[in-house]
Amino acid sequence: MGEALLGAVALMLVMEGLLPFLSPRSWREVFERATRMSDGQIRFIGLVSMGVGLLLLLVWF
Numbered sequence: 001m002g003e004a005l006l007g008a009v010a011l012m013l014v015m016e017g018l019l020p021f022l023s024p025r026s027w028r029e030v031f032e033r034a035t036r037m038s039d040g041q042i043r044f045i046g047l048v049s050m051g052v053g054l055l056l057l058l059v060w061f
Contacts, residue, residue, distance in 0.1 A: 020027040
């Protein structure tokens with residue numbers, strides 16, 4: 001279980017690092033837009049992200 005969790009965190013970090021590495025200007029623009037979002041919008045994006053992740057886990061396992 002611990003190895004799978006560590007692998008999942010490592011994969012998440014790789015995915016998070018792709019956009020800033022490949023296109024720093026685009027990443028900066030996306031980040032600036034995110035700072036202008038309301039708390040409700042950010043929470044909704046987080047909720048949708050968690051939902052998609054849970055669905056993927058249910059389908060995968």
